[in-house]
Amino acid sequence: MPARWWSTHAPNDSPLLGPTLHAAMDRVGPLPDAVNVNLVDRGYDSNASRALLRELGFISEIALHSL
Numbered sequence: 001m002p003a004r005w006w007s008t009h010a011p012n013d014s015p016l017l018g019p020t021l022h023a024a025m026d027r028v029g030p031l032p033d034a035v036n037v038n039l040v041d042r043g044y045d046s047n048a049s050r051a052l053l054r055e056l057g058f059i060s061e062i063a064l065h066s067l
Contacts, residue, residue, distance in 0.1 A: 014044055018052050025056075034059060 017039075025031060036059045039049070045062045053060040 013041070014046060014049055017044060017049055021052070021056060021058075036061065039063060 021037075035057070037053055039045075039060065039062045042063050042065055049062070050060065
């Protein structure tokens with residue numbers, strides 16, 4: 001199956017970002033003052049994702065293009 005089909009028809013994982021980050025924080029414990037989150041999927045580039053990352057105090061880099 002062409003990769004393009006997967007990238008245009010794949011489900012959006014963005015709703016899982018919050019629960020995933022919260023679970024990781026619970027498991028890891030206290031984090032350093034500066035946490036950089038690199039999201040390599042353009043699907044995370046939304047106001048909701050950016051607001052969540054800001055709320056958590058994370059520095060974020062979201063891909064301009066999906067891989």
